[in-house]
Amino acid sequence: xxxxxxxxxxxxxxxxxxxxxxxxxxxxxxxxxxxxxxxxxxxxxxxxxxxxxxxxxxxxxxxxxxxxxxxxxxxxxxxxxxxxxxxxxxx
Numbered sequence: 001x002x003x004x005x006x007x008x009x010x011x012x013x014x015x016x017x018x019x020x021x022x023x024x025x026x027x028x029x030x031x032x033x034x035x036x037x038x039x040x041x042x043x044x045x046x047x048x049x050x051x052x053x054x055x056x057x058x059x060x061x062x063x064x065x066x067x068x069x070x071x072x073x074x075x076x077x078x079x080x081x082x083x084x085x086x087x088x089x090x091x
Contacts, residue, residue, distance in 0.1 A: 007046070011038045014050055023057035029064055033082045048078045066090055 005013075015038045019031035030053060041049065052060070052074055062068030063079075070079060070090070083090055 008044055010046055011041065011049070014038060014046060014053070017053055018049075021053075021057050023061065026057045026060055029060075029082065029086055033085050037081075037083065045078050048076055052079065064088055 015031075015034045018034040018038075019027050021030065022028050034049070036048075038049075055074070058066070063070040063074065064083065064086075065088075080090075082088075
């Protein structure tokens with residue numbers, strides 16, 4: 001039996017996960033963004049945020065610092081919004 005998780009519960013879980021990554025830098029990037037935006041995220045953006053957090057911190061860190069290319073699947077408006085929020089310039 002699979003029970004559906006409410007959008008509010010998903011937001012709370014995503015916010016918690018964003019602050020408990022294992023790499024402090026990623027906690028600050030994802031957690032800071034979640035604190036400011038998680039309550040306004042549409043379900044589609046929340047799904048993208050959850051998918052983004054499935055990646056390893058070392059990979060995310062490379063993408064956010066420009067040390068490695070952002071895979072097309074994750075080069076989304078949400079990813080760009082996170083960069084803009086933290087004034088990260090990927091150009």
